Amino acid sequence: MAVTSAQRLLEADLNRPEFRTGVEKCQWALAEPVSEASWPFVYTWITAASRGKGAARWLVRWDVAKYNAQRPTGGFWDPEKKDFLAGSAWPKCQAGSVGAAVFKVEGWAAPGKGFYHPYDRLAWAGHETQWTTAHPQSLWSEQNTLTDFITIVHWCLNNEAYLGA
Amino acid sequence: MTNDTIEFFLHGKGKPQVQSGLEGESLRDVLARIDALPSDGELVFVGEPDDALRNDEGHDEEDAQAPADLGDTLGVLRVRELRHVHTRAVRRIEVTVNFNGKHRKRKFSPATTIATALAWAKKRFKVDPAAGADYVLQLLPERTVPRPEEHLGDLKPGATALEFDLVREVTPQG
Numbered sequence: 001m002a003v004t005s006a007q008r009l010l011e012a013d014l015n016r017p018e019f020r021t022g023v024e025k026c027q028w029a030l031a032e033p034v035s036e037a038s039w040p041f042v043y044t045w046i047t048a049a050s051r052g053k054g055a056a057r058w059l060v061r062w063d064v065a066k067y068n069a070q071r072p073t074g075g076f077w078d079p080e081k082k083d084f085l086a087g088s089a090w091p092k093c094q095a096g097s098v099g100a101a102v103f104k105v106e107g108w109a110a111p112g113k114g115f116y117h118p119y120d121r122l123a124w125a126g127h128e129t130q131w132t133t134a135h136p137q138s139l140w141s142e143q144n145t146l147t148d149f150i151t152i153v154h155w156c157l158n159n160e161a162y163l164g165a
Numbered sequence: 166m167t168n169d170t171i172e173f174f175l176h177g178k179g180k181p182q183v184q185s186g187l188e189g190e191s192l193r194d195v196l197a198r199i200d201a202l203p204s205d206g207e208l209v210f211v212g213e214p215d216d217a218l219r220n221d222e223g224h225d226e227e228d229a230q231a232p233a234d235l236g237d238t239l240g241v242l243r244v245r246e247l248r249h250v251h252t253r254a255v256r257r258i259e260v261t262v263n264f265n266g267k268h269r270k271r272k273f274s275p276a277t278t279i280a281t282a283l284a285w286a287k288k289r290f291k292v293d294p295a296a297g298a299d300y301v302l303q304l305l306p307e308r309t310v311p312r313p314e315e316h317l318g319d320l321k322p323g324a325t326a327l328e329f330d331l332v333r334e335v336t337p338q339g
Contacts, residue, residue, distance in 0.1 A: 017174035017181040021314050024248065098299045101336045116337050123337070130339045137310055138335075151312050161298035 006067040007039055013068075013145040022147070027154050031059055040065035043077065044150060048157040054091060054164025060153065063121075064146060071121040071140045072149055073114045087112040089165060097161035102152065119149045171245045175201060176276070176316050177209075177252040184250075186239050193235035196252060203253045208232040210254055210276040212247035213316070217271060217285035227257060227272035251276040254318050255325050262286040262302065264331040275318025279311045286331050299336070302329040310334070 011034055013019065022028045031043035042064055045057045061077035061084075076085040090112065093099030105112045114122035118131045118138040132139060156162065169188040174181055178201045186195035192209065196202045203209055214230040233242055233250075244250060257272040260282055269289045273282060283302050286292075292300060301310045304320060305328045311320055320327060 015183065017183055018312070018314070020183065021174060021248075025314075094295070094298065096336070098334050098336050101338065118337065127337075127339050131337070134339075135335055135337065137308065148312070151314075155313065159298040160294045 003036055007034060010034060010064055010067045010146060013147060018145065019147045028150050046150060046154050046157060048091065049162055051162060051164030058091060058157065062146060068142055068144060071119060071124055072146055073121040075113050075115065084112050091157060091165060092163040093156060094161040094163060099156035099161050102156050115153065117152060119152065171239050173244050174249050175252065176249060176319055177254055177322065181319065188240040189238050191236055191238055192233055192242060195239065201252045207253045208256055209235060210251045210274055211242045211244060213249050213276055213278050214274050215281045217281055228274040228277060230274040230276065249276060251316060251318055255323065258317050258324065259326045260317065261328045262331050264290045273317050275316060277317050278313065279315050280313035282317060290331065299334045300331055301334045303332045304329055
């Protein structure tokens, strides 16, 4: 299978300082190299604050089809079952926090399969009008990179509202 | 040792970029080779200072970071460890943060990150950590929310003052 322009674009973005700085600060890392065999799926570890219970890092599978003209979508991943992590095992955050919304696993169209955020393709569907008004700073464009989305997830896993698993 | 190649992240010349130089090469030669030398009055900083997190109020009005000597080598400047080189920079950026009708000011190095400025602002406004978990710095007047690892000097190159509101990030709903 040939490397697509979307894959080349993603690899260029992952080589930029924004992603590499996070790797060097142990905030996130590729779980495996980007490859044609896995495309359009990309796997990253994202580090979480220590909360006693809860993983030190979470595996996220990103679907980056048509990157980056199209929004990515991602979710926490169980590498043994090769499926999304069960909703009950997703990270928890204080009720009402941004993290609790982004990681919510019920009450929307794709619970446990995407992040409830304007950057996420699955969450965006059906919220176009509402979120265009409510989240003018979080509207995906071709200026965005996967690192922007990873940054959001990392922030949710590391601010004071994060509770662990 | 002097022939080892060091990769670093260059700020101040468009979007941050990955560059490299030899450990024994002077910073001036490296910046000249990549067309990133500062003009008269502009400075270069190496690293990301976090003085604002370590100093007590009353003894914390300004970052202490000194500009790099362009004649020093990448090795002497510890670029391998510090990683970030910020060129064409002003000496200090006066940051004003607004919160609940009050204001706090501090002079930061342009190489300071948003994460550091945010932590400083929460500390100065005595924001309860749990209650302030979702707080972010919103740049004025654009109302954009810079990423935590962005450098203050990258937001508006050449600016000597920046103003932010400390606000709660909007929660996705609907």
